Amino acid sequence: MMKKLFVLLFCASSLSVFAQKSQRYQHETFPQIDSVINVPYGEARNVKGENEKLLLDVYSPHGDTLRKRPLVVFVHGGGFTGGDKKVGYPLLFSYGLAKRGYVCGSINYRLGVEEPKNDKSYFEAMYRAVQDTKAAIRFFRKNADQYGVDTSQIYLMGGSAGAMTALHAAYLDAKEVPAYVNTERWGMLEGNSGNAGYSSKVKAIINCWGAMVDYRWIQKGDIPNFNIHGVADKLVPSDSSLSYNGFKYGSQVVFEHSLALGIATGIRLYENTGHTLDNDKTKQTQALEEAGYWLAAQLKGKLNVTRFENEILAFGQADKTETYTNNAILVTGSSFVRLWKTIKQDLAPHEIIHRGFGGSTVAEMAYYIPQILGKHQPKAVVIYTGSNDIADSPLDKTPLQILETYKVVVKNIRAKLPNAAIYWIAISPNERRWGVQDKILEANALLKNYCESTPKLHYIETMPQLLGKDGKYQPELYIGDKLHFNEKGYVVWKNVIGGVLNRDFGKK
Missing domain, CATH: 3.40.50.1820 (Alpha/Beta hydrolase fold, catalytic domain)
Incomplete structure (x- = not known):
């Protein structure tokens, strides 16, 4: 009995130290x-x-x-x-x-x-x-x-x-x-x-x-x-x-x-x-x-924003050979956007400028968005970022930090495109980061309120479509890393995001 009590006390003490x-x-x-x-x-x-x-x-x-x-x-x-x-x-x-x-x-x-x-x-x-x-x-x-x-x-x-x-x-x-x-x-x-x-x-x-x-x-x-x-x-x-x-x-x-x-x-x-x-x-x-x-x-390290410099330079090279009209929609963001290989077909007939880069954060979006826009004059900018800011990591940002940094993203876009519509795609749920789902929901709520109270800003809600009837992530929507979408996941985005663009710009 004493031995069991000692083991229980030791375990409780160890858990307390770990939590601390x-x-x-x-x-x-x-x-x-x-x-x-x-x-x-x-x-x-x-x-x-x-x-x-x-x-x-x-x-x-x-x-x-x-x-x-x-x-x-x-x-x-x-x-x-x-x-x-x-x-x-x-x-x-x-x-x-x-x-x-x-x-x-x-x-x-x-x-x-x-x-x-x-x-x-x-x-x-x-x-x-x-x-x-x-x-x-x-x-x-x-x-x-x-x-x-x-x-x-x-x-x-x-x-x-x-x-x-x-x-x-x-x-x-x-x-x-x-x-x-x-x-x-x-x-x-x-x-x-x-x-x-x-x-x-x-x-x-x-x-x-x-x-x-x-x-x-x-x-x-x-x-x-x-x-x-x-x-x-x-x-x-x-x-x-x-x-x-x-x-x-x-x-x-x-x-x-x-x-x-x-x-x-x-x-x-x-x-x-x-x-x-x-x-x-x-x-x-x-x-x-x-x-x-x-x-x-x-304490964990220093952000290296220039880690995506080569990808951004590649966008500049692409801009020399690709031509887009002022009726185009620029879609940018982290790896979820980068890996969306069928985006132009999925969002047709809208003219899409596809500019996803790395596993980027909101701060990196604020830093690079002037270069990403370049000389483009799209009628709308669609952004997906933030999922790498709330990643169940010691480097995570708080929802408030994501909001304040996104405001600078908007300000930087407005400096070049004062009249363009700007869309924020809700941060998606997934198994890898389910432990911080409450923070993701908090960030989405803050961003939704900001978009709805600011002219020409829009919030694209995807959370209900990505969650199952039990309110949890749907494993069948993700590839083996349990983070990124498979074809079924992108079909959800296609239907939701495409539906919003069709609503706002028609299907011409």
């Missing part, structure tokens, strides 16, 4: 945290001409057995004149990250904006904050063993002025520093705040309601970013509609520019919400959940 490991980083898995407060990480001269001791707090998961954990350095806000590492949302985020399994270093830095207060003095205040932030990153590299930090997994996160600091620490190069910055007084961008000889590079950043002076400082090949912002923010713009002392380009600009460059990125916008998400802890907690999901994916 599988959820770690995406969700809170540690109920308690450890903290070390007011750790000196450097020293630098402030605006008063005094040498200021720089302090940080370290938060880590209690009872953690990992010796090397990813680190997030958090930079608080306060307009470069106030704020602190241990109050408000900095503390909420620090606790939340530690409970997810990260080590979090929340820093204080030199505050103060010199008179006269103008764009220059605010830039120099940010410049000093960047120097201190870089010193903090170097501190953790120097003391990685002491704090259990994996130096290959260091990330940077900030709110408001702290987000401005994080953005410029990540993307501003020494050669781009404006000439008006007094480098004789403040030193070079890397700074002299401490821990020289160690790298200050990070793997990705999270920008919470921050903005940049010049978004063009983000260049191809730069590190990933995730952005959180209230659309009704009247202090720091979510777009570029206003300026906070020279910081004009907010989260939406950063996100869209990054997508255009093929940089892994994400965004969580809050409608009818102001700065710091109105200090609403519920919204801030939701935002951290979304950011945490994105950040966990960054």
